[in-house]
Amino acid sequence: MTPEADVTVIGAGASGLCAAIFAGRFGRKVVVAEHMPSPGKKLLLTGNGKCNLSNLDLSTAYYHGAGRDFLSAAFGRFDGLKTREFFLSLGVPFRNKDGYLYPLCEEAHGVLQALLNECSRLGVSLNYNIGIRKISPVSGGFLLDTKEGEVFSRRVILATGGAFRKETGSDGSGLLYLTGALEHPVVPTLPALLPLYADFPYLKEVQGVRTRGTITLRISDGTEIKDTGELQLADYGLSGIPVFQVSREAVKALAEKKTVQAELDLLPNISEAEAFLFYRDLFFGREESTASLLYGTIHRKLIPVLMTVAGLTDTLPAKELTEDGLKRLLKAVKHLSMPVTGHAKPDMAQCTAGGVDTACVEPSTMESRLVPGFYFCGEVLDVDGICGGYNLQWAWTSGAVAGMSAGMNAGMSAGK
Ligand SMILES: Cc1cc2nc3c(=O)[nH]c(=O)nc-3n(C[C@H](O)[C@H](O)[C@H](O)COP(=O)(O)OP(=O)(O)OC[C@H]3O[C@@H](n4cnc5c(N)ncnc54)[C@H](O)[C@@H]3O)c2cc1C
Structure with missing residues (x-):
């Protein structure tokens, strides 16, 4: 690694590469230090390899962690719109699928290659297998103690991602730099957007079922949260996008020793009264x-289980089903209830909740309020979005803002 830089970006993920480009566009000497052997490992996994990189509806309501004011200032x-212009300038037009935005090539590889091309065009120095032991503020900047030697940098951008999904390089090690002279409050991290374990005696029978439904989580403190979409039933419990969307609350509640009950509505498009009349x-x-x-109306693998839950035999002729029996059947179909007993291992999480406390970060620059x-940028901050392109959008937004600000200010003195 070069011993001196205007801007050093730690982490060559989505947000780090974006930040490096924006700093590089100011003509600065930009260095990226990545501890994995290659860049963008998590980016390559996104959207099942197709990369859902933004959304047409970017309301701040779809984000957790930081408050609305912080997010609004950054956005x-x-x-x-600027994100779409940025990617177009890299040769990556977007494809709109019901508001979910993908690269036209529908390949995360294409997005990564475009970011790397632009880094190369701007002369950004990309360095892999770099292990940074310590970052110290010094006169005019920072000293990075790496296994390959010391690097002085006028500005540093921490883009090390979340605390989970170690195989992608995102292992929480970036947060360890924030002690001592770089002391920064960190909101404790928890995995988000992941499957939930449930206690339901018929999971083996229904595993593999994918069906449209609503999941409602009821937490013992009175919180209720729901989402609708394709539910996936597994032998361990529940998965699928709607489960991911509510998983953050379940993980938090379970960590706080609260009880969590999941209720599935397997006919979410009609009311119970309408369903009653239809079946009658x-x-x-x-x-x-x-x-x-x-x-x-119901997935065939679910039918025997729902009949059992309703206390009905499979062979019962329809004309013999009583009104009470039909009500019990509808209770099973529209209120299938099971306790949530845990969550999949954190390395299954698509996102990290928690991270650098945004109260100590200036949102219009992403600069620390404690360490000039x-x-x-990115997931290292206490900002996490729901599924739908929101987390990558945060990587682009915060990466661009951090890169522009660090690039613009790299000529001025910083640090101690
Ligand atoms: C399976 C999966 C699917 C997803 N799909 C989507 C999707 O379709 N849409 C969406 O919006 N979001 C999706 N996400 C979330 C999205 O990928 C992340 O929010 C986003 O990649 C975060 O970008 P980042 O740059 O902050 O972190 P990362 O992409 O995790 O990059 C961080 C980089 O920093 C490096 N690093 C970490 N610590 C150090 C260190 N100490 N020194 C040097 N380098 C370090 C890491 O190796 C890594 O390269 C998905 C996530 C997963 C796991």
Whole structure:
């Protein structure tokens, strides 16, 4: 690694590469220090390799951690439109799928390559397998103690990602620099956007089912949160996008020793009263089994389980189903309840909740309020979004803001 830089970006993930480009566009000498052998490992996993890199609806309501004012100030400097212009300038137009934005090539590889091309065009120095032991503020900047020698940098941008998903290089090690002279408050980290374990005696029978439904989480403190989409049932419990969307609350509640109950509505598009009338008419006078008449509305693997939960036999002729029996069946279909007992291991998480406390960061520059000249971007900050392109959008927004600010200010003195 070069012994001197205007701006050093630690981490060659989505936010770090974006920050390096924006700092590089100020003509600064920009160095990226990555501890993995290659860049963008997590980026390559996004959207099942297709990279859902933004969303048309970028309301701050879809983010947790930082408050609305913080997010609005950052997005005020670099919003969705600027993101689209930025990627277009790199040769990556977006494809709109119901508001979810993907690169036209629908490959995360294409996005990573475009970022690397621009780094190369700007002369950004990309360094891999770099282990930074310590970062110390010194006169005019910072001294980075690496295994390869010391590096002086006028500005430093910490873009080391979250605390989970170690195979991608995101292991929480970046937060360890924030002690001593760089002391920064960190909100404790928890995994977010991951499957939940549930206690339901029929999980083996229904594993593999993918069905549209609503999951409602009821937490013992009275909190209720729900989401609708394709639910995935597994032998350990619940997965799928709607489960990911509510998982953050479940993980937090379980860590606080609260109890969490999940309730599934397997007919989310109609009310219970409508469903009652529909099935009552369907079953009227029919000789066929109740179970066989459910095939048009309920996934076939769920039917025997729902019948059992409702206390009904599979072979019961539909015409013999009583009003009370139908109500019990609808309770099973629309209120299938099970305790949430845990969550998948943190390295399954798509995102980290918690991180650098944003109260100590200036949102229009991403500069530390405690250590002048030190910047943050991406998942290392206490900002996490729901599924739908929100986390990558945060990487682009915060990366661009940090890169522009550090690049612009790298000519001025910083540090002690
Ligand atoms: C399976 C999966 C699918 C996802 N899909 C989507 C999606 O479709 N849309 C979306 O918006 N979001 C998605 N996300 C989330 C998104 O990938 C992350 O929010 C985003 O990559 C965060 O960018 P980052 O630059 O902050 O962190 P990262 O991408 O994690 O990059 C951090 C980089 O820093 C390096 N690093 C860490 N510590 C050090 C250190 N001490 N020294 C040097 N280098 C270090 C790491 O090796 C890594 O290269 C997904 C995540 C996962 C795991």
